[in-house]
Amino acid sequence: MDLRIFTEPQQGATYDDLLAVAQATERLGFDAFFRSDHYLSMSRPGLPGPTDAWTTLAGLARETSRIRLGTLVTSVTFRHPGVLAVQVAGVDQMSGGRVELGIGAGWFAREHEAYGIPFPPKRFGMLTEQLEVVTGLWRTPVGETFSHAGEHYTLTDSPALPKPVQTAAVRDGVRLSGATAVPIIVGGNGPARTPALAARFAAEYNAAFPEIADIPAMFARVRAACEAIERPADDLVYSVALVLCVGADEAELARRAAAIGREPAELREHGVAGTVAEAVDRLGALREVGVERVYLQTLDLADLDHLELVAAEVAPQVS
Known part of the structure; x- marks a missing residue:
């Protein structure tokens, strides 16, 4: 089982804070460092203010050497897909091919208001088109051009450059049939449209903070969506994001829970939490x-x- 560290910098973190965590992630043997893509804290003052996800990852790409780096998840409202494709390909080059792109429709209206970012009421069509554009740009052979005429985005005769340095998305030595070179992560709890997008575009499906009992049904819907388009369901990695709060004893657990404003009982119910x-x-x-x-x-x-x-204490028992 892969264990990845996932951070929420909008709640209050500098680049140096994130660098310390990313370098600890690498030194301690975790698989990857991921961060959210938000510009406003949800529950705290958020000082000293937000950091941009892809700017941060570009810096971390040069200051780490092994761990995977990515977003969980980039909002389609923040960047034009042509710009996003260039940014991600650039960070992939800077990291030596260690980047992954988690992408979603966005949900936090208040951060859009705070920074003057348009927040259309219907964004799933934007998400679909962004996936079409980003994957289309990356898959276009060098020397050819890419065009797209959609409801939300129009690209005309793009040279579709630069390319990511990752050359193929593989699993167990086999190239994934629906994936681009940079692994794309699609997540969400929707019962139909999200599984369909994951089946069509993703290397990984992620369930973000699900009820534990709901996970099998969520994964089953994605597998069914893969089968519907004749893609092997085992092409995808199936993942979850859950809060972490572990203590060597009850006192340490209580201290860590208090530090993040949560109750031990609630964390035990919904996260990877409790004793070792x-x-x-x-x-x-x-x-x-x-x-x-x-x-x-x-x-x-x-x-x-x-x-x-x-x-x-935990990772060696589950790796």
């Missing part, structure tokens, strides 16, 4: 229902000892 043994049991139960990768939402970025504990 409880965290191992939760990850084992997730594996049994088909979860192959877990994004561990790490909310207290100053508590690197938390990551040390998980790396030393």
Whole structure:
């Protein structure tokens, strides 16, 4: 089971804070460092203010060497797909081919109001077209051009450059039939349209903070959507994002829960939380229902000892 560290910098973090976590992620043996793509805190003052997701990842690409880097998830409202394709390909080159793109329709209206970003009431069509444009640009052979005429975006005779340096998305040595070179992650809880998009475009489907009991049905819908377009359902990686809060004992757990403004009982119910043994049991139960990768939402970025504990005591029992 892959364990990835997932951060929420809009809640309050500098680039240096994120760098410390990313470098700890790499040093401790986790698979990847991911961050959200938001410009406004949901519940805290958020000082010193937001950092841009792709600007941050560009910096981290040059200051790490092994871990995968990506977003969970980039909002289609923030960037034109042509610009996004250039940005992601550039960061992929800067990282030596370690980038992944999580992408979604966006949901936080207030951050759009705060920064003057348009927030159309219907955005799923934008998401579909962004996936068509980004994958179309990356798949266009060098020397040829790409055009797209849609409801939301029009591109005419684009040279479709630059290309990512990743040459193929593979799993167990086999190229994935529906995937681009840069792995695309599609997530969400929708019962029909989201699974269909994942089947069509993604290398990975992610369920973000689901009820644990709902995971099998969510994965089953994605598998059915793959089968409907004759794509092997096992092409995709099936993942979840869950809050992380683990303590060596009850006192440490209570301290970590208080630091992120949560209750231990609630965290135990909804996250990878509790004692080391409880965290191992939760990850084992997730594996049994088909979860192959877990994004561990790490909310207290100053508590690197938390990551040390998980790396030393939890990860070896589930890897």
